[in-house]
Amino acid sequence: MNAKEAVDLLMDYDRKKDILIVSLKGELDHHHAAEIREFLDEKLKDPSIRHLILDLQSLHFMDSSGIGVFIGRYKTISKRGGQVCITNISPHLDRMLELSGLYRILKVFDTVKHAVDWIRGESA
Amino acid sequence: MNAKEAVDLLMDYDRKKDILIVSLKGELDHHHAAEIREFLDEKLKDPSIRHLILDLQSLHFMDSSGIGVFIGRYKTISKRGGQVCITNISPHLDRMLELSGLYRILKVFDTVKHAVDWIRGESA
């Protein structure tokens, strides 16, 4: 890792049938919000994606810009009747998400696997 | 580790007969030079210490203030007919030490053990 990567945002994704799993690494602030928004919206153009899991295990920093990004994607997904889950939340992020009322619309799980299992159960 | 420790200087020491082994952790700049100087000079008051090994494995930063500290302690030790060795040097530190001409007076070893063995050999 070099010095810039420490404050950059990196995105990784995986696909499990109709679930898109995106893991965010690094720092999510206003500067990086546009990047992640474009990345997610590009992927979500594919109408066969119904659910979104955001894995935040390696997200070391997030400010309220992240909340805006999550709410925006929630709107897209909920129009398709899908679910948005977030996983692996640090205590600091937990306070931020609690504060924002996001827990009323997003589902939270310890691990990506738990989130996948829950979505499967719901849509079964 | 908290945020301050990352830029602090921590000292650890060990004694093997007439050899004092001091390992430096953190950052050695002008701000910390006084601290390490006092620490070493306090220990070197004990006249039964003849040799000094400075282990720099966990020294993440050093500027030319460190050179002054090393030269000062070299003067004390060489008056006693002892040796000053430094061990576990990073490439960045190596350039700094090379530059300063310190390699003409200090002995350099990969590990503390090699330094101890060499001192034993010399004084045998």
Add this chain to the structure above:
Amino acid sequence: MSIKNEMKLEFLSRSQNEAFARVAVAAFAAQLDPTLEEIADIKTAVSEAVTNAIIHGYDNPNEIVQIITRISDNSVMIEVIDRGKGIEDIELARQPLYTSKPELERSGMGFTVMETFMDEVEVISAPGQGTKVRMVKHINHDVQETERD
């Protein structure tokens, strides 16, 4: 508050400076020996205030954002200042979920985050003159000693 140390920072109103600003303030506040949690709180609050100066205060990336940081024995005071648009109705602006830029997907939670993560938040602003957000965080050394490993 007897001041122990002080710094002033000025940088251009560009989003890539948000990370720089929070790292710089955190590095300065580190002198108070805060916990990692306290550092995260400070970084987040600074990020909110600096972002606001850049996107709400100014409309171009060539203006100056200023940060003043003062350290006393057990607290850090941070001022984030812009000479931009200013805020018409400060009370409204501080309401949770209020944002004047929903089109940018702003959540309107910036001031709420600052208020939650810092001990004091004061907003001084006038339309056409700019905005100063003054925040204070107490660093509680007693609690720290036991909490830290």
Add this chain to the structure above:
Amino acid sequence: MSIKNEMKLEFLSRSQNEAFARVAVAAFAAQLDPTLEEIADIKTAVSEAVTNAIIHGYDNPNEIVQIITRISDNSVMIEVIDRGKGIEDIELARQPLYTSKPELERSGMGFTVMETFMDEVEVISAPGQGTKVRMVKHINHDVQETERD
């Protein structure tokens, strides 16, 4: 040099600010995506110049040290400025091993370190007026790509 970004930093002439200064400049220069080695070079040079301002430029801890940093496409320019004593004989001061403060165990290697770790070092100083050290480091992105893992 077309400037891409710029910041200005001011802090009190106290030794505990040496670490803050180098971390802040490194965080700003990080926008150029330097290697860890390049970041270490910059931190070391900044540490030397800031230490000099604090111990040689001033004789008390309540004066102001200023740092200006400018980034262009592939280089960073750093100025470390004090309004202190100034340097009588700049050529002598820059000689390796020359120090006016041997009693503080200074090694006289500060300027030599700056010259070795940076690509350009310019010293502007006048007795009674203060000192400005301007340093430039080129960040070579071509070399980096292959060196980095």
